[in-house]
Amino acid sequence: MKPLKAHMRHQWVKHLRDEIEKANLSEGKFTLRPPSRFELVEWVNEAWENIPRKTIIKGFTKCKIISTMPTSVEVPESTVEPAERFVDDGAAETNLVLETLLQYDESNLDVIAMREDEDEINLHCDE
Template identity: 30%
Template sequence: MELMAIPAGYTFACQPANISWNKPLKDMLRKNWLRNSRSSVPFKLKAPTRHELIGWTKAAWKSLSITVVLTGFSKAQIIPKSSHSSQLNENDHRLLNIEPDWELLNTLLDKISVVRHVVDPSRDIDTSASNRLESSS
């Protein structure tokens, strides 16, 4: 694993979801949660079931258009802006296969002197021991 410090003003490039689709997604989830809480007995809130949460999440994600998702990636400069024109056909899934230019990204990051830290695998957290404890309980 290689850790890189992101320079001030560049975090947007790592967060296409925050730029474009997190708010509409969370708004839809909140709408469903409020609808569920109104149907509960007053002052006795009942947590939604896992099945309900999965349904809300699936519906919220399906409510987002491909254009909204692509807008986040283009605003983060991960894909070119021309990839999602106003003429975009919602069923045009080939746009989802656009691979970022990783070599260009590394070159740009090198130019702005990004500090890189490589994690020594021998010092990494070993989760296998905790997994064994959980499975034996």
């Protein structure tokens, strides 16, 4: 949470400075304009994008949302084809997160297929 809050605080201070600068350029009375919902969503989105993946996983592990992440995944040779013997750690982490969510009976969770060139987990939850 600390990196997320730090980024949000940085964005808030930047917003305040921008508002003060705009007020200094105008001749009217200073009125602080609050950030729009769109701006706030952008701040949160930027914060999440700037937090390293390992930091997010460590936070989820610390809060016991997911179990401890394995450093590597061993796959028995007899269960996979030779071309599939090497497992990407990112895919293993994704599978572990999804398995953990399923253990918590998240029935409204849809997993959208991830392309090999993507580095994000796309989840969709119906509310």
